[in-house]
Amino acid sequence: MFEFSRMESLLRRHRLRRLTVDGLDAVFVRDPVLVRRILVSESKNYGKGELFRKARNLSRVGMLSEDETMHRHYRRLANPYLRSTKVDEYVPTMRDIVRDIVSSWRAGDAVDIQSEMCRITCAIAVGTLIAGLPPETTKALSERLACLAWEMIRKPLYGKSAARAARPGASRRLSQAxxxxxxxxxxxxxxxxxxxxxTVGYLSALLADSDDKGNRVLTAEEVCEEAAMMLTAATVTTASVMSWALYVLSRNPSAEERLLKDLMQRRSGSAVHDHGASSYTLRFLMEILRLYPPVWISCRKALSDVMLGDYSLPAGTNVVFSSYLLHRDPECYPDPHRFDPDRWLSIRPSKVDASYIPFGIGSKGCVGELFAWQELEVILDVVTQEWKLTTESDRHVRTAPETTLHPRRLLMVPQLR
Known part of the structure; x- marks a missing residue:
């Protein structure tokens, strides 16, 4: 397992350091300014890294293509279904889906929160992005996607456990899902x-994509691959973030009180802003994403000999950086391991570095960021309206850095509000 504390110690006082990461030589970058150069201003110099490539096995076309032109093209195809005005239209559907699922909970009976968040996020993804299906097909597809998302979340990404999981037949449940x-x-x-x-919905847009002669660009199999990638990416990350949000809320009564008040004001349209800053709900979610970014580590590879700041990197160098470590840099965030939503009253996400990148930045940043922000708020609002969730007071929930950064095991007990 990736040991964050050990990596923090190894990187202390180092902007870059050559390390062996997951058995391969790499340069680990801790400097947020240099990470931004990799992702934005000098992104043309870097391709996908060799490390952790095993996690990207859902699609080799569309947005995951090595071809930059194809990547941009398929981002544009997805954009109409993820822009802010469209996302606003999804809100009633999102609320209905969340209410329907959490209404099946029973007061006093422990709930596996991560599994339930997979059910919710998958039902939302299918119910909003894929239109025109019969209700029974929508339900069956969302249930199968939830099984896949749950197995994907727990897929080892690093170290010996990842090597074992990569052996033929080792991930039977994931393969079957x-x-x-x-x-x-x-x-x-x-x-x-x-x-x-x-002609309605994301699948129809992929099927209708054609070249200048009117020929379909993607085969049915490639459409399936691209849609599977999109739907999985839209669910595993949000499910992990929401699991952390509900856990942290259960451990912070004052934060829970302030959040409930702010959510009620936002529902009534009377939300107030603290000294012109973002709402408490947004600050709460920003802090969850700072402490627990779902995409916790990334890798790029130098396509040619490059200079990264004052450092010379030969072609083929694997360049690794971790949003988890960037988000907990004490130079950017005083007392970085403390949960403090109000730090965002005086701090704004930087536009000159990569000190806060829960959704990535640059041309490869998350295309569904606006969708995710809205979905997180809706789930948080509906769940907390209905239920108060608690955990055992002496139970320590471990962090699991696998495909996403998620709680190792999170059982919570719901009580009616």
Whole structure:
């Protein structure tokens, strides 16, 4: 397992340091200014890194293509379904989905929060991004996606456990969940192809994509791959973040009180801002994302000999950086391990460095960021309206840095408000 405290110690007083990471030689970058150069101003000099490539096995086309032109093209195809005005339209559907799922909880019965957050986020992704399916198909697809997301979240990303999981047949549950989801998704795509008059939703946009001669660009299999990637990415990260949000809320009564008050004001349209700053709800979520960024580590590879600041990197160098460590840099965030939403009253996410990158930055930043912010607030609002969640007071929840940064095991007991 990746040891954050050990890595912090190794990198202390180092902007860059050559280390062996997951068995490969790499340069680990701790300087947020240099990380921004890698991701933004000098991004053309860096491609996908060799480390952790095993986590990106859902699609090799579209947005995960090595081809920068293709990547931008498929971002543009997804954008109409993720822009702010469209996301606003999704809110009633999001609320209905969350209410329906949490209404099945029973007061006093322990709930596996991460599994439930997978159910919620997957139902939201399918219910909003894929239109025109029969209700029973929508339900079945979201259930299969939830199984896949749950297995993906826990997929080892680093070290010996990742090597064991990569052996043939080792990840049977993940392979089976992927197979079952893709089979049903492929059926939905086939139905859409047989009904060319259907032009609504993300799947239809992928199927309608054509070249200047009117020929379809993606095969049905490639559409399936791209949609599977998009839907999985839209769920595993949000489910992990929401799990942390509900856990932290259960351990901070004063934060819970302030959050409930702010959410009530936002529902009534009477929300006030503290000295012109963001709402407490937004500050709360920003702090959760600072402490527990779901995409906790990233890798790029120098495509040619490059200078990164004052450092010369030969072509092929693996360059690694961790948003978890960047977000806990004491030079940027005093008392960095403390949960303090009000730090965002005086701090703003920097536009000149990468000290706060929960969604990434630059041309490869998360295309669904606006969707995620809205979804997080809706889930938080509906769950806390309905339930008060608690954990055992002496139970320590461990951090699991796997495909996402998630709680190792999180059982919570709901009580009606």
């Amino acid at each position: 992927r197979k079952e989801f893709r089979e049903l998704l492929a059926e939905c795509i086939a139905d859409l192809m047989a009904s060319p008059e259907s």
